[in-house]
Amino acid sequence: MRTITTHANPTTGLRGVNEHHWRKRAACYGMDAKLADALFFPTPRDLRAIDQARAICGPCPVRQACFDAAMDSGSSHGIWAGLTEHERASWHEKTRARLDDNRVHAFLDGRAVALSPKERKAVVRIACQRGWDAERIGYLLGHNLEYTQKLMRVAEDEIARAKNATDTPPEAAANFNDAPRDQERPAGLRNFGTAA
Numbered sequence: 001m002r003t004i005t006t007h008a009n010p011t012t013g014l015r016g017v018n019e020h021h022w023r024k025r026a027a028c029y030g031m032d033a034k035l036a037d038a039l040f041f042p043t044p045r046d047l048r049a050i051d052q053a054r055a056i057c058g059p060c061p062v063r064q065a066c067f068d069a070a071m072d073s074g075s076s077h078g079i080w081a082g083l084t085e086h087e088r089a090s091w092h093e094k095t096r097a098r099l100d101d102n103r104v105h106a107f108l109d110g111r112a113v114a115l116s117p118k119e120r121k122a123v124v125r126i127a128c129q130r131g132w133d134a135e136r137i138g139y140l141l142g143h144n145l146e147y148t149q150k151l152m153r154v155a156e157d158e159i160a161r162a163k164n165a166t167d168t169p170p171e172a173a174a175n176f177n178d179a180p181r182d183q184e185r186p187a188g189l190r191n192f193g194t195a196a
């Protein structure tokens with residue numbers, strides 16, 4: 001991706017994790033900035049540029065990481081991993097709706113994982129269940145104390161309601177595995193989002 005593999009232009013959405021070593025192996029790494037801009041950020045009708053970008057992305061050795069980065073950053077602009085904005089749209093939706101227990105627990109264990117809104121809520125809920133205080137949870141999620149306390153109140157309400165209602169685990173914890181994962185993935189790509 002031109003904006004994440006060259007240095008002369010603003011980034012359009014780095015993935016929310018600190019593992020960027022893959023960029024230097026990208027097929028587009030070091031491309032002339034103007035050319036890269038024209039190819040990877042074409043106008044919708046510039047089919048020639050889109051085809052050229054796809055031809056570069058096709059054999060790119062870091063295509064999977066590029067796709068993950070697009071998902072994690074939520075970037076809806078440009079061509080990433082050989083996919084246009086339109087082609088990625090449904091994947092961005094799935095990523096925003098993702099609720100993956102592996103990712104949640106990896107985050108709680110200290111991995112820098114880009115979480116969906118549902119996964120962030122699950123982090124707060126589990127952290128509350130573990131008895132973590134607001135400072136710790138806020139630091140982890142990058143929220144201020146006031147907002148973190150608000151999230152904790154919501155999580156504690158949910159935990160209490162779930163306990164009163166059924167004696168089963170809170171809904172989100174029970175539904176972790178509902179998250180779309182490897183099914184219906186784009187051709188040649190294993191999954192979506194940062195692997196936890």
Ligand code: SF4
Binds near residue numbers: 066
């Ligand atoms: S898949 Fe395409 S846009 Fe992504 S890093 Fe490789 S060449 Fe660049």
